[in-house]
Amino acid sequence: MSSQPSLNSHEGDYMCIMRGLRELNLSGPCIPSDLVLIGDHAFPLAMNSQGQVLMAASLYGSGRIVVLGHEDYLTAFPVLVENALVWLRGEGSDNPSVAVHHNVQAVPRNLNSSRFQAEVVGAFSSDLKAGVYVTDAYSVDADPKDLVEFMKAGGGVLIAGQAWDWAAQHPKENTLLNFPGNRVSGVAGVYFSDRRGAVENLPVYPQIPSSWMAMVVGKDFEDDLEFLLQGIPEFNLPPGLLASEVLVHGPLAFPIFTTDDGRAFLAGAYYGQGRVIVVTHEGVLSNEAMAPFWTNVLHWLDEGRRGVIGVEPDHAFDVLSKSGLQCKKSGFRKDLSVFVRTVYSDSHVEDIQNFVAEGGGLLIGGHAWYWAQTNPSQNPLTGFSGNKILNKMGLSLLGATISGGIYKAPIPSRAIHDSYHFRHLLHRFARHVTAGEELSQHEEKHLKKLGNDCATYLNMEAHDCCFYSQVLSTLTDILKRSGMPQVSDACPVNTPKDHLLLSVGAEVYKVCPNPDALLPHLIKDNPLLPVVHNYRLEFDVNTGGGEEWLSTGLYLSPGMKTYIAIPAEIVNMGWKVLHTESIIVACNFNNSASLCKALPGVGKVSFKNELVQIQFMQFKTPHTTFII
Template sequence: MKPSATYELLVDGVGPWDFTGSFVPCELLLVGEDAYPVLVSSEKQVLIAVSHYGKGRIVVASHEGILKDSKFSQFLRNAVEWLKPSPEALVGVHPHLDSLSQLLLMAGAKVQAGAELSPSLGVYCMDAYGSTKAKDLVDFVKQGGGLLIGGQAWYWASQHGKEKVLFEFPGNQVTSVAGVYFTGNAVEKGIFKVAKKIPKIPLIVPHQANLSLDAEFLLRGVSELDLVTGGVPSILLVHGVLSFPLCLDSSHRCLLAAARYGQGRVVVVTHEGQLFSPKLARFLLNAVCWLDAGRKGLVGVDASLKKLCSLLSQEEVKSQVSQLTGDLSVYCCSSYSDREAEKVHAFVAEGGGLLIGGQAWYWSSQNHGKAAVAKYPGNKILNRFGVSILGQSIQAAKHPPVGSGEHYHFRKALALFNRHVEKHEELKAPLKDWLQRLAQDCAAFLHIPAHDCPAYASLHRILAKVLQRSGIPHVSGHCPVKSNSKEAVLLCMATELSLTMTDSAVLVQKSAAGVCALPVTVEIDGTNPGETAWRSTGLYLPEGHTAVITFPCLVVGAGLKVQIGCHTDDLSHATELKRAPVVIRTCEIACQKQSISCLWGGLVYIVVPARSVLGKVPITVEGAVRAPFFKLGETCESQWKACIRHYPAPWAELAVENLILTVPSDSIRHMENPQPLLTLWNEIMVAISKLAAIPTKFPRPERIVTDVQISCGWMHAGYPIMGHLDSVKEMLDVKHMQTTGLWGPVHELGHNQQQRAWEFPPHTTEATCNLWSVYVHEKVLGIPRHKAHEALRSQCREERIREYLKKGAQLKDWEVWTALETYLQETCGRGENRQFSLWTCCDKELGSVWDGYLNSGSRRCFCILQFRHNLTWCGASSSICWLNAFDLAQNQTFTSHLPLSLLVALQPSHKKILPSP
């Protein structure tokens, strides 16, 4: 039964909760993934909760008086019915709860009054004060029984100390396995409303358990944590109420953590190599001792970590290579498998100690589009303990252990932030220093699926309330936001929270008035011979709105996706924001009628996977508006002039066969006829394909998208190529293109044509791409190279070569313009009609050897730029001279990438070749 259905059943027929009687309840603490509240007071304290454990169910009341009071009879009848494993199950009631027996008998239940726990019972009702049969009660629930238990711990706390309640109070020996704890906090009396849906779980509960003592024990005798163990660690997200960090770097990123859960304990490290590192021996021995909790029991070590056994044996800790078995006190394993997740959960909940480690960055690199915090195997074990391994890596280093002072914790930071927003308080330490980490942790946490999990959904609702209270900050080029500001945290929260919603309008708080939602049918090309491609629809989804897209049945499950927005750069690590860090949303097409919402709005695309052969696919879109779109040779000029360019969307697209430009609509509304511009762009793309020696029609068109802010540089390559808004003029003004040039965009298009086999990274990475810039400027735009870029003026080139040779012509200096010069040498003085392309052989004889070298796949090789089409090969000797001129022939790092047949011909030479015009 889903939690929402359970809640409705439990409160069916229940009126206001009357807690004005003679008893004083205590606050309940909920942890893990299974527990959730039925009743929360007006002061946000949990008074009644439910949970699952194994095959059974638990209902926990915050005072045994609730189980005896007729005012709660309807709820108690509902609770018992829910707890029953079968309709005819026998309900046993402890002798201390005689009045409950009478109440249930009157309701027609099959009751055994004054009963002790026995296998014949389906449900057992008791108070929380006896501990002698805790293990039997846990087994009873685990096997499918139902437990109704009530009690308060504030009096016990007054006699034994509040700090001991969570882990020593009798009732907690039972209920904690299901994530419910009685606390020593008394709750004020009152009459409380029945919530319409499951109440939110409080973010912070003052439980008084001194977890800092646990940290002190774990770090005893440890002055430094040296994580340089040969592996690259990941980062931890510490998000549980009873989890705590042990090692934080200067940016508050967690590298080691521990947690209490149920009756057990957990220690998490961020690379399995740390689990047997001699550098961490003191910490590891402390960890095993703490996890053992004084039992002096057997430590089981997974076979992949057997080196840990020798480390433990040095301190005479009894250990063995073993799988998880019931006779272990502590179990040590890596985080790379979730095969025994349920078994591990039960082991810890019932008192076992777990030492676990691993990194998730490699998994993330192999599972694009999947969040490590949700899908990584280790997190399927760890999430419920309140610790998660994130997909980001961090450089291994030495760090001090956490001190006794205040340190970062996700929940603590979020609670402070919530109060700061609610009370409009001044931003001050420690929150001021935690904001950037809080934003990143919010983003990570919100990737844990919250559907049907109130523990996570509660936090989502808390974040939504924060955003509704504060509003989404305005951010733009004219109103930037600093990354370590309250506004940046809110932007990150808003973005990530919206991705969990089917409708993000509740966050935008704007009216949908004026948005035309008429259905529009468009046809997209579902055949894609190239890499994953976006298909434009010519439609735009306004911010916060929801589009409903109808597809033919053959599309469902075919790998297509819907994408809103084209500004794909993630700005999460920028020091200043001119837009939200992430502004696109993508979802798989799972049904014929797909809904998608995007907080920030964006152009609507259909993403077609590689090798798709669906042909033409008609789709119908509701809720979007039209966007200006013009494709050379297809769009009617008169329609463009009369209406298309005036469509209301803020972004427009101009397309030729091999390229699509995405620019602000305001930059094209004055454009009466885009054909001259796009004709020129078409010529540019033909030239690019010619130089790359590929077919004139690209497998997928390139894309250049302009944005108010991008992740790096003036422009950067990729799909799409991203550029700043200031680059719009140079791409849309024909006169400007033909007089000043277009170096930046063509440079990035050149990057996209580079092939790994003929690159010599890092030296040629920023060099060979400029061949396309030189070629396009000279062949299409009619701008000679020395005017296309100042670095190619003859004087600059000559000075650069002289300086390079003066320094000894070392390979480390052979990069960018110097490396480009090597290629330009091969293209000079060959005649007006020269056309050059990338070639991979010196002549037919050497070519066959070279091809074999390339096809072997044994290493990356460096290919030689040479002429084709109107020119014949100038000979191997010319290439040897060319290599020698730049002292590359004698460089072992360089020549190790050349075929043997060319190496034998190389001779030392110190001839200096200076540039020709």
């Protein structure tokens, strides 16, 4: 289990639920379900030594939910249950009423009667005045939508059960979507899976538990790919068309079509009770040759409801109308079964996310490369409109391009193992570093891409997302175990592993909660050099309306930090503090005292020198004299 500190805002929620607990003895006869977590708001409460999540919590709308991997945990851990009920009723709530389904009527016996007023009920009803509803995962079939609305409006739900037995009795059913409990908890990003959880006596950690072993793919997607690719041997991306690459990073997201080197341009995902398909150029939605594929896609998204397909892009309507489903030209409506749109608008972002989470389908098309080129100072992962919808679903459009061509369909039974999958390969690489397991040639071939994708993903800085925190924690642990390759002319980079470590080192340093603890693992040979303090520099400049570079003559040794005070009279006059080689310098010129952070330059394969010179650049300003 990782001991890395976290910037996750859910830490306070975690501490509230786990208050007063030092351990959870799960080694009894109960066999729980391994829980699958997605989205920005779900976080684990209990994780075993294999990285399986056995208890979790999440937020949805204005409400909250706590999910326990077995119904017997409702009576086995009374302190946990009381803490959960307090958290579930929300901050500042004085509603002591708790409604308890009669199948778990033993729960009130363990509750403090002065804090809670429990009422045993036959089923959930929207007329209940309770602030929290307690149920097992098998008794919500009749009212899942009402219970979701209750939670969305601010109610709390405590639900417990396991799905592995149900899955064994329903081998042809989709557990993620059809297991009764998932129709409620899945909407909030917590699923009961068909995998049995290993039981043991678990310590309660002071922070949200995290482990590289938790970064498994939540499903094998074989049945989904078989459905989507039925009768589809290849995908025709027309010549002259430039698509974007899509980063597939969620636990329930999967690539569908990729290039030979693993770059995806068409992918899908489960999100809540719904599904999403993204294709990274909207033009292919009107490709007549691919009409059979789009028919498969719409039926997969519709999930047998045979509801209305709302098509917003006019150019896609004719091809999609051949699906045999009822297609209508429409903007976003909550009563649709599937909504089709492009990525170029950020309207209805939250409504669309909730629409999918509550069971709707989304087909979305478009690229991000043009936006990235025309907004070079912005981050497409966080700034591009389409990603404001897709990031939470485990999919992100990138600025990288993919050219037209004929791309073969994957073999559904081998897709996760034979294709590149960010989450799967990161898990395999962590196991390689931590447990010494050998990587296959296929896996080693993709390590360089994995490093680039990790660096890209970290730029999202989604610290409130459990999976982001897991990736960051895992990469931090990997760097501490492996160390950063100390590259020089005598020690060039020779292995894919070294390429990966060099790609992620600087990015991890920039976003990790404790960069100073990581620094010795990144820069091991740090020579002692003369140091000056409170050094003042005077410049007399006349650029004649042009631009001029002026060297300070000062250097920073690797990993060294410095602070620079800028005179007020040159603020907002075009002066810039720049650097050479591989140090990253971030300056804010909005006030007279600017703080500059020099971060270690570990992202390059080789260095011409090991020192970095800080320089000033004067851009088209008149004659100026100043001292720093």
